[in-house]
Amino acid sequence: MSVDTETRPGRHAAQPPPDGTMMRKAGDWARRGPLLPALIFMIIVTQLPFVVTIVVSFMDWNAYYPDERGFAGVDNFRRVLTDANTRHAIWVTILLTAGVVLISLVLGLLIAMLLDRKFRGRGAVRTMMITPFLVVPVAAALLWKHALYNPTYGLFNGVLKWLFGDNAPQPDWISNQPLWSIIFALVWQWTPFMMLILLAGLQSRPLDVIEAAGIDGANQWEIFRYMTLPHLRQYLELSALLGSIYVVQNFDAVFTITSGGLGTANLPYTIYQTFYTAHDYGRASAAGVIVVIGTILIATFALRSVSTLFREEVGR
Amino acid sequence: MNERSEFISKRRGGGWALSGLAWIVGILFVLPVVWMLLTSFHSEEDAAKNPPDLGAPLTLDGYRSFFDTGPWPSIANSLTASILSTALVILLAFPAAYALSIRPVRKWTDVLFFFLSTKMLPVVAGLLPIYLFAQSVGFLDNIWLLIILYTSMNLPIAVWMLRSFLSEVPVEILEAASVDGANLTRTLRSVVAPVVTPGIASAALICFIFSWNELLFARVLTGTVAQTAPVFLTGFVTSQGLFLAKVCAASIVVSLPVLIAGFAAQDKLVQGLSLGAVK
Numbered sequence: 001m002s003v004d005t006e007t008r009p010g011r012h013a014a015q016p017p018p019d020g021t022m023m024r025k026a027g028d029w030a031r032r033g034p035l036l037p038a039l040i041f042m043i044i045v046t047q048l049p050f051v052v053t054i055v056v057s058f059m060d061w062n063a064y065y066p067d068e069r070g071f072a073g074v075d076n077f078r079r080v081l082t083d084a085n086t087r088h089a090i091w092v093t094i095l096l097t098a099g100v101v102l103i104s105l106v107l108g109l110l111i112a113m114l115l116d117r118k119f120r121g122r123g124a125v126r127t128m129m130i131t132p133f134l135v136v137p138v139a140a141a142l143l144w145k146h147a148l149y150n151p152t153y154g155l156f157n158g159v160l161k162w163l164f165g166d167n168a169p170q171p172d173w174i175s176n177q178p179l180w181s182i183i184f185a186l187v188w189q190w191t192p193f194m195m196l197i198l199l200a201g202l203q204s205r206p207l208d209v210i211e212a213a214g215i216d217g218a219n220q221w222e223i224f225r226y227m228t229l230p231h232l233r234q235y236l237e238l239s240a241l242l243g244s245i246y247v248v249q250n251f252d253a254v255f256t257i258t259s260g261g262l263g264t265a266n267l268p269y270t271i272y273q274t275f276y277t278a279h280d281y282g283r284a285s286a287a288g289v290i291v292v293i294g295t296i297l298i299a300t301f302a303l304r305s306v307s308t309l310f311r312e313e314v315g316r
Numbered sequence: 317m318n319e320r321s322e323f324i325s326k327r328r329g330g331g332w333a334l335s336g337l338a339w340i341v342g343i344l345f346v347l348p349v350v351w352m353l354l355t356s357f358h359s360e361e362d363a364a365k366n367p368p369d370l371g372a373p374l375t376l377d378g379y380r381s382f383f384d385t386g387p388w389p390s391i392a393n394s395l396t397a398s399i400l401s402t403a404l405v406i407l408l409a410f411p412a413a414y415a416l417s418i419r420p421v422r423k424w425t426d427v428l429f430f431f432l433s434t435k436m437l438p439v440v441a442g443l444l445p446i447y448l449f450a451q452s453v454g455f456l457d458n459i460w461l462l463i464i465l466y467t468s469m470n471l472p473i474a475v476w477m478l479r480s481f482l483s484e485v486p487v488e489i490l491e492a493a494s495v496d497g498a499n500l501t502r503t504l505r506s507v508v509a510p511v512v513t514p515g516i517a518s519a520a521l522i523c524f525i526f527s528w529n530e531l532l533f534a535r536v537l538t539g540t541v542a543q544t545a546p547v548f549l550t551g552f553v554t555s556q557g558l559f560l561a562k563v564c565a566a567s568i569v570v571s572l573p574v575l576i577a578g579f580a581a582q583d584k585l586v587q588g589l590s591l592g593a594v595k
Contacts, residue, residue, distance in 0.1 A: 031421045034411030038471060039427070041408060045468035046434045052445035111341055119335035125342035127579065131349050134578035136529050138546040139567035142553070143352050146563050153364040153560060155351055161367040188348065196586045200594040238590060249438050251532045252546075256553050268440045268532070275444050276536060288441035299436040 050292065057285035064279050076286035086287060088263065089270040090294075095179065096266055097248045100186040101240055107187065108194025108239070109232075115195070116202040126199075133192040141256035144185040149173040149257075178262035182253050190247065194239045201235030202228070248295070267291050356564035363560040378561030382569065390548035391570070396459055397534075397544060398527040401466035405474045405523050406516055408467070413478035418487060428479065431472040439469070439532055447536060457539040465533050470523040473591060477522070480592030481515030514584070515592065521581050522588030525574050545570045 060072040080086050115126055132140065148155050151172040160168040174181045205228065213223055251268045254260055260269045267287065275284035354370070355363045356379065362372035416424045446465070450456045485508055493503035534544040549570055552563045578585055586594055 028422070031415055031419050033415070035415035035421055035427065038408040038412035038475060039430075042431065042434055042468060042471060045464060046437060046442060049442035049445035049449075050437060052448075053441055056444065111338075114334060114338040114341065117334065117338075119338065121339065125338050127582065128342035128346035130578065130582065130585065131346045131575070134525075134571065134575045135349060135567070136546060136549070136571045136574060138529075138531055138549045139571045142549065142563055142567055143348055145553075146560055147352055147355055148348060150560075153366050153368075155348075155368065158366050158368040188345070192345070193589060197590050197594060200586050200590065204594075235594075238593060242589070242591075245435055249440070251440070252529075255531070255535075256550065259553065268438065271440045272443075272532065272536070275447075281444055281448075284444055288438070288444070291438050292441045295436050295438060299433065 053285045053288050056281055057289045059282045061281040062279055076282045080286045089265050089267045093266040097244055099183045100190055100247045101243045104187045104190040104194045105240055107191045109198050111195045112198040112202055115199055130192045132188050137252040138256055140189055141253045145257045178258050178264045182257050186253055190243055197239040198235055201232045205231050352564045355561055356568050358561050360561050378565035381562045382565045387548050390543050390545045393459055393542055394528055394545040397462045398524050401463045401527050402520050402523040404467045405470045409471055409474035409478050412475050413482050416479045417482040431475050435472050457541045459542040461537055466527040470526055474519040477519045477592035478515050484511050518584035518587040521584045528574055
């Protein structure tokens with residue numbers, strides 16, 4: 001990974017020109033110029049709405065009762081935090097994210113190691129592997145819900161009938177294990193993502209060093225444990241971070257597979273419902289603020305680890 | 317030397333078992349898509365059979381009945397939103413990446429991490445104000461609203477990726493060329509373009525895919541006029557029991573642009589997914 005930060009001669013932070021503050025300021029603005037459109041755009045489109053969300057979260061505001069709009073203090077937060085549904089949604093979000101990211105990370109690593117060898121048809125296998133990631137998420141969720149999980153004509157129960165004849169068990173997968181149904185559908189989509197990044201990591205290993213270790217008598221496990229894994233650490237962290245960012249916000253799979261029913265409503269789905277169906281703007285905003293606070297807590301850790309990892313790269 | 321080549325052959329040869337296992341895993345992962353493709357060409361009656369009938373006659377009925385539901389406007393909307401937002405992203409991200417790598421501003425790492433941190437702000441937390449704003453200015457169900465939002469969604473990714481590519485441009489050559497104006501065009505073409513073009517291509521690919529796939533914004537903010545293909549697909553969520561072939565045909569058609577783009581540019585996919593960290 002070549003995300004070098006800090007020092008590299010010739011491209012370091014703004015060098016103040018020798019003559020006067022005016023010149024330096026002009027120079028600074030010339031450097032900032034190209035950055036400003038993107039920065040201002042991002043602040044207006046992503047930060048401003050969130051400020052409004054914070055304001056609304058302290059208000060009584062339900063679109064069905066427009067006359068009762070007013071200041072509510074911390075009422076919304078109290079209602080959200082004491083609400084059993086929201087608490088359950090927080091728990092579901094954690095389970096869903098951790099389940100999908102961990103399982104696809106482990107599977108992705110194993111498959112990346114399988115593909116990090118020369119064999120006939122390696123390109124074809126790689127292409128097959130990434131296909132799930134290229135199916136539009138809603139389409140993938142529909143595929144799992146209707147074509148695979150469906151108890152009467154889904155492929156899973158069809159395979160059971162093939163294997164065990166007409167008396168084969170025909171479970172209703174989604175009703176029996178709603179959360180796992182969603183997790184597996186998402187693991188299927190996210191394993192290729194993890195695999196691609198980890199495979200690139202494996203292929204960037206310094207092979208000569210590993211061969212030398214092999215000659216010095218290190219066995220395969222020792223090479224994996226003390227050389228491959230430390231080298232892969234940053235790739236594992238990067239793919240886990242990016243995977244979490246996307247999976248924690250997942251809406252498509254929950255919406256499509258269970259419509260938030262059977263106890264699978266995660267926070268994004270719950271907030272969507274509070275706002276879109278119940279029109280309780282104040283409460284939806286309070287829940288949104290709570291999600292953001294939670295995300296910031298996690299992201300601060302994650303960003304710190306990623307940013308130290310990028311700084312370690314200096315001088316490579 | 318003997319020992320060394322033996323070690324290499326052990327690593328490379330690997331054994332039939334592992335290669336076979338890799339094939340099995342690959343086939344298992346692609347199987348649901350193959351199944352979807354096959355079912356989409358079956359008649360509704362055959363598609364609903366249990367156990368499935370693999371040898372059932374193929375037909376285009378599923379596709380016909382899908383296209384009868386009128387998906388083209390939503391596909392056109394998806395294309396418009398994805399292509400225009402991707403163009404806008406590159407237009408904004410390229411100068412920004414320049415100001416974060418070749419002639420960096422002060423505290424440019426902080427700016428870089430600000431961009432990344434916006435990706436961690438859950439979409440759903442900003443949804444309500446955006447909805448209320450769009451409602452008050454009559455901007456709901458307008459494709460431009462989605463274009464702007466998709467741009468903000470993908471801009472951080474593109475900035476990160478392009479920055480990582482631009483930081484490979486040899487600055488000394490660029491500076492020397494900018495002193496001698498005549499050389500600048502040539503330098504841009506021979507030194508900068510080879511580094512930057514693949515970066516722009518991978519960024520554009522990823523931005524296109526993420527915009528094409530997006531559901532939550534599109535679902536909440538569009539109606540009959542500006543609805544996108546994924547929103548159109550959500551019409552198949554319930555009670556489509558007897559229309560499995562149609563659902564599969566719909567899923568194939570909507571996924572096709574992403575499948576084509578992704579297969580055509582597999583290497584770009586890795587670069588894009590890792591924000592340019594892996595080249």
